[in-house]
Amino acid sequence: MSDSNSSCSPDLPGNFSTIFGQTDVAQWEALLTIVTLTLIILVTIVGNVLVILSVFTYKPLRIVQNFFIVSLAVADLTVAILVMPLNVMLSILGRWVFDIHICKMWLTSDVLCCTASILNLCAIALDRFWAITDPINYAQKRTLKRVLLMIGGVWVLSLVISSPPLIGWNDWPEADEFHLIQECKLTERQGYVIYSSLGSFFIPLFIMTIVYVEIFIATKRRLRERAQASKINAISRNQSALISNKEAQHDRESVSSETNHNEQPETNGKPKDKKKKTKKKRKDDNVDNNAYLKPILVHEDSLTDNPETSSISQRRGSNPCTSDNHKITVSESTTVSNSPQLNKVLLPEATATVKKPGVVYQFIEEKQRISLSKERRAARTLGIIMGVFVVCWLPFFLMYVTIPFCPSCCPSKRLKNFITWLGYINSVLNPIIYTIFNLDFRRAFRKLLGMKP
Structure with missing residues (x-):
């Protein structure tokens, strides 16, 4: 392991005896945590499955730009299925009970899926920026092939960002040492932390900020x-x-003139000319x-x-x-x-x-x-999109970047878990933010859920 965090004493497993065995928290807290986090997982799965099914089953939504929404929903769905459940277990027990190979795959899936979710948000922002600033030309360029290439690029880039630890750019312990410490966490190699945080968050955040500012300005101009x-x-x-x-x-x-004309003879055709x-x-x-x-x-x-x-x-x-x-x-x-x-x-x-x-x-x-109503609603939605994204992910990436460079920074397990789950919650909110303002998605949801339109 890297000694960049050596001044922090290691977190020891908790000594609470519960129905789940030795846990890191009291039994009531463990039950409350399990119920809350399980509810979050279920809402994430249901919401993103509804988004995917809506696009493929509801005809008004089968348009090429909605494939970006589908890709975002797939990324968020993988977060809920592959990443969140094991994190619930880790949050309750306070230790990793599986071998190092599962730990490595879980951490890689975590970085891959969360990065794909963020990069899909960035791709959606760019797509809307081009559609608003150059609608006629971009409407011709926005083909199914182009959209699929952009989506493929998002996932390939996410894989490039998440895979280096698997080929050696990490500070993970050997299998024997891992069996003793039972701690599964992201690598703290400073070079990789900078590389991954830039690609996964800070560069996409910069792009999205510039794009949405331009969209906001264009929207205000159009309203005026x-x-x-x-x-x-x-x-x-x-x-x-x-x-x-x-x-x-x-x-x-004219009626009066014609009446007078009938009473008076024409003189050189002047009434007709008039x-x-x-x-x-x-x-x-x-x-x-x-x-x-x-x-x-x-x-x-x-x-x-x-x-x-x-x-x-x-x-x-x-x-x-x-x-x-x-x-x-x-x-x-x-x-x-x-x-x-x-x-x-x-x-x-x-x-x-x-x-x-x-x-x-x-x-x-x-x-x-x-x-005008649509433009005002769109302008209000800008603040929600950027606000939720920043609130959910900025604390995590600040913590992720700070710890390897600050030996005295030792956040508690509860704080780490809270900040980590705050980032995961973005996968819960994405299907809500990107569909709740869309009438066709609401109708598709009602249809899928068997509700009256």
């Missing part, structure tokens, strides 16, 4: 632009009402009005991956804007903003030639309301 567009639509509505009034007035004047000018002016007014009818462009690949397309399509089925009598189309060159970073997908039905502007405004405002 859409709010401005909403004001333009309100002004356009007022102008449309004024134009309609003018047209009614022109109609009355009528043509009136029609031309009305046509120009309609052109000017249509210039203000710039629809709000909705980006369906939201930050929380929650386009709610099914709910929109349901409303679209009963919306008068989509009926045969009110078909709406628009030129693809129509935009709300000149920002090149806000390339968005045009609404499938918008407006170029409009006979009933009120219907168009109703359609635009409905899309505007949905879009």
Whole structure:
């Protein structure tokens, strides 16, 4: 073993006699710990299995970007199955009761699965960043092959980070010595600690922070632009009402002019010319009005991956804007903003030639309301994503990096266990955070659990 922690006295097995034998904690504490940690394991397994089944069984979720969510769920599921149960045993007994080979495989699985979970979070962040900043081009690049390659890269990189101790970069004892100390813990080789902590946490944390800050800024910018567009639509509505009034007035004047024309003879065709000018002016007014009818462009690949397309399509089925009598189309060159970073997908039905502007405004405002609501929810979710990730994993990696370089730092077993399980809890929360804000996932969960939609 490395002597980097030699000033700390070794933790001795506890002397509590319980139904589980000699344990590190009292019997009541052992029972409470087992019940609590077992519940955490079960919730982790059920939650991540539901996520995986939802993507493969619920048609609206069978899209390529959701394979990142599946990969994350697989990583978290392996943490719950391969890592957590043996840690429960170690937390209660205070010693390792199996041989060194099982210890090595358990520690390797721990690093592998937890690293894969964190790197999958990083891959999801990058995927959403590209989808938001360059949606049109990235939509073409986001193929099944590309997504699977990225997921494969996550798992290969996790294996590269977790495997060096198996080939000698460790301070594990020999089998005879291990049998005496019965202690199974991560290697404290300083070089490997720096290598693994950078690859497993600190570099992904840096990338995720930069990416989510950029997404947050882009979201705020889009909210401002859409709010401005909403004001333009309100002004356009007022102008449309004024134009309609003018047209009614022109109609009355035309009727009056035609009446006077019937009573008076034509002089050099002037009344006819005046009528043509009136029609031309009305046509120009309609052109000017249509210039203000710039629809709000909705980006369906939201930050929380929650386009709610099914709910929109349901409303679209009963919306008068989509009926045969009110078909709406628009030129693809129509935009709300000149920002090149806000390339968005045009609404499938918008407006170029409009006979009933009120219907168009109703359609635009409905899309505007949905879009703004999604953006605000996405902005709030950013804080939850980063906050939970940092709270769960930062304490563990600070402890992991500090102990090999601080001989006098000797955290107790209870503190080590608490910090370790705090990191594991991230695997419980991931399926909640990444699906609870998604309407389709909620519907899929209800369907799988036999609940009413």
